[in-house]
Amino acid sequence: MPTALPSLLSSAGTYAAGLATHDGEAHAATGFTSYAWLLVALPLVGTAILLIGGRRTDKWGALLATALSWAAFLVGLVIFFQMLGRDAGNRAQTVQLYEWVTGGSFQVQAGLLVDQLSMAFVLLITFVGSLIHVYSLGYMEHDPDKRRFFAYLNFFVASMLLLVLANSYLLLYVGWEGVGLASWLLIGFWNWNPAYATAANKAFFANRVGDFGLSVAMFIMFFHFGSVDFTTVNAGVAGLQGAHQGFMTAIGLMLLLAACGKSAQFPLQSWLGDAMAGPTPVSALIHAATMVTAGVYLVVRSHVIFEASPTAQLVVVIVGAITLLFGAIVGCAKDDIKKALAASTMSQIGYMMLAAGLGPIGYAFAIFHLLTHGFFKAGMFLGAGSVMHGMNDQVDMRRFGGLSGVMKITWITFGIGWLAILGVPPFAGFWSKDKIIEAAFVGEGWRPWVFGLAALIGAGITAFYMSRLFFMTFHGKRRWTDDVHPHESPSTMTVPMMVLAVGSALLGLVLGPTGAITSWLEPVSGAAAEHEPVLAVPVLMALTLLVVLAGAAFAWLRYWRDEVPLTAPAGNLLTQAARKDLYQDQVNEALLMRPGIHLTRSLVFADGEGVDGAAGGLAALVGGWSARMRKIQNGFARSYALTMLAGIVAILGALWVIQ
Amino acid sequence: MTAVAPAAFQQANIDYLAVLPLLIVFGAALVGVLVEAFVPRERRHTIQLTISVASLVLAFVAILFATKHQGLTFGYTDGATSRRLFALAIDGPALFMQGALVLMGVLGILIMAERFGGVGSDAFTASGASTPGSPIEAASARAGLITSEVFPLTLFAIGGMMLFPTVNDLIGMFIALEVLSLPLYILSGLARRRRLLSQEASLKYFLLGAFSSAFFLFGTALLYGYAGSVYFGDLSKAVSDTSLGLNGLLVAGAFLVFVGLLFKVGAVPFHAWTPDVYQGAPTPVTGFMAACTKAAAFGAILRLAYVGLDTASWQWQNAVIIVAVLTMIVGAVLSVTQTDMKRLLAYSSIAHAGFVLVGVLAFDQRGVSSVLFYVVAYGFSIIAAFGLVTLVRQDGGEATHLSQWAGLGKSHPVIAGTMAFLMLAFAGIPLTSGFVAKFAVFAAAIGTGGATGTVLVVIGAVCSAITVFVYARVIVLMFFSEPADDTVEVLVPSVGTTFAIAIGTLITFALGVVPSSLLDLADRASQFVR
Structure with missing residues (x-):
């Protein structure tokens, strides 16, 4: 009980003992969970060794970084299994680190909150992150600055873990800045190319606008609740009367601004496409699977605030809907394989954002889609990297075509990712994205129709542009330039792709129909009341499959059956606009x-x-x-x-x- | 009020232990003057340096003892009213500021003493009186003359700075203002290289400083006209006595007095001297001024705002709000196009002054403690930053143009890395003192400043976002750009300078990671005596 907190605190002597989350209590960590700090510390140590050690670590540095990332995954796994062993009400635990700020006027305890939501992220980040470390061993093998690359990669993993494990907005902010820094360093990793440095800076600025939102939200929270840790803020929101809704809306909108910056949502979306200047493993890890989804995490983590302000919630949904269509339309016109994937990422995060704005009915699916997306999109990015590896770093899909014959593994793993994002049963996207579409159709008045239809149409466009991408790359005529000799990539690259493909294929099936993900997250996000969509569920499912098939078929007609011109045709007005984002x-x-x-x-x-x-x-x-x-x-x-x-x-x- | 013949001489009662820190610093400065006169030239540098550092350390110890002797002191009985009037207030904020000034002063002096193997301080001219470029200048350099007067001058300035937040009346405040300013005018003009620029800076600083002092005095006169006293306690009482109908005097007087103080912190529109003086003055002096003058002046502003004119705050706060907004915006915006490192840091210091003013406008104890924390956090960072600027050289002179810093990260990773870290602190990135400091002032302002506080904080947050660009640019330049030419070198500093830079950087880091102890201290020290 929040009201019992102070006495509990003083008697227990430790702050951590009394932390309570919104629904259940978070207890002081027991067992191995109290070592959760290792999750952040391990990769951070890697960064330190590689950066301080300098050239001496050139030989084994990359391997060490990869090993430390896997070690973090193992720690996460052990904590996860321990968590499974407890019943649902007792799963959330806190790890007190130290008292960061204890000035008389404000206090911040630096601590980790290990609960169902953060563990879902921890597993995604460490697993996909480690796979991408392995992939990078192959991809960056000949880069002279390989060591620096792995140091940054480790730093990113540490910051991202801190972001999702923080128990206060302030500590989250530290991780938030950390991933921003890592992203900036890695986008501009090949900064001898001025365009790449510019791209890095563009991302930096868009993110600063977002960070500004986060810091203002923190100031208002601090003003209102006297603290910025999740527990106090959530308890404070619960105790507020309706008169303070203006403040809740202000906090909500500021948090949304932060989320928009980090997750490339409208209107701060412009940096993501340019961010593809970074090495492809970076695009896969940071700009597809993990960092860009931090905004969704922030919204779900702050769901109590958003629930207190229907206005802020509505804006979240609107932003999500606009972005999902925006990204999808842009994706249709891009010939650069990575930029097309980036547009798709933007669009898919739009789906998550939309779901996160729908309230309890959507949280679990937002996170679910985030997880499945983390797998299939990372897999496809790695596939794109593999293609580029074989094609002398070309990215123009008009010069690809017919690669299915020469790069079999890439073709198959990419194909599974493609089926997953389309939402073809039983692949992952079917279970997560269709649920979001379904949830968007729930409600009264105009909303379900507008948002539901936006999500539905988005699915159709997604099917079109992803199929376009897939066909242009792997099928149709070979339109290669004369000097390329495509070949399959080494096994350090293909194995991670295969693992991710397995995840893309099965993850949805394991978590979706079994109800595992919804029941897992329920203690954190609150139970969703049963609602019927405005259209019957089977009808919706059929409709969705129909538009997806239509989109894919249209792409087949234009990009597999017909000849793909080597230079982009002029196109109509919309195409021209989409090409220019x-x-x-x-x-x-x-x-x-x-x-x-x-x-x-x-x-x-x-x-x-x-x-x-x-x-x-x-x-x-x-x-x-x-x-x-x-x-x-x-x-x-x-x-x-x-x-x-x-x-x-x-x-x-x-x-x-x-x- | 009828004129009364002065009463017979009365002994002022002084708690000597409470004012001991001031006595030590001023005493050491006087000893330094004697050393100049009687000690042979070749030994002066070492002796002066020893005296300065030792006296400051001693003063710090005395400050620790003085905490047991808090209260009003230096009092005498006013013959007309038979009231006890006190000239000095030894209280939490005053002692906190004194301690901070003394410690920052030590670092400042250590950097000033850097010789790089020469006879005298590297940053100061051999003979300040010689015309730049004249045969006398060359001759004095050949003869091995040194300007070791800088040490006693600095001690005088530090003494004035310590007095500045301690005084309890307007006249005393004016004296402290002049005591700290006059040595700084001289120090600004003593650069060894680019002497014309230095002398120009000195003259400008002096002229504009005199100009602002005039405003301060005029304001004092108006306030005296209003309240019939220059003591802060009387001022405060006079304002709460509503029968006085002389608002015109009060509003104008209060603002003009503030002008004199805001000039010292470099608040807009009284900032114009800052970039020119920061650029022209010898770099160690610039660092010293940026840290200590600013801290002392904010101490004085706090006392004026929270003790003397607290009851009249609604009369003057709008003016200071305008100034704070202007300061943040102008400082942040103008720093964007700077191409000289010293000017860039000057504009950054202007922007920081704006952020601190936001904390001043919180009008409660939390505002006081956040301001105290901020000036200390900023002071140590800026001293270290200017210390680093002294090391980067081209053709013997300091390489202050940003283009000369390009690629420094590749050739001198430690220097560039330290600078980058300090830049992150100025930008207010978490895990640096800058972040905690900004968070403290903004949280104080939003907590008790009401709607105005919120607006100020939003403006502040936007401005700090702008300044991040500036600092990020320097970092990018150092690490991701190719060097413009290869002749830029980095000198190896002596132990003293290394120590000063390292301590400044470490404190910047420590206050970001474990800020609690200092925040606690500032919190406990935030109560004024009246």
């Missing part, structure tokens, strides 16, 4: 960037070399102002004195007016 950059530019860009370009030497002037619209806008204001700073003491005097007179004048 629905003019997202142009919109950003016109609104934010144009005013300042020319001025900044010429002003700073660093522009061309370091941060490109075009890196962020906002930055350039600020730069433009900055340049203008700089002219006031002319070096004459008399003008400075005049500035002071004018300032004093103006402020005194303002005071007279105000009073």
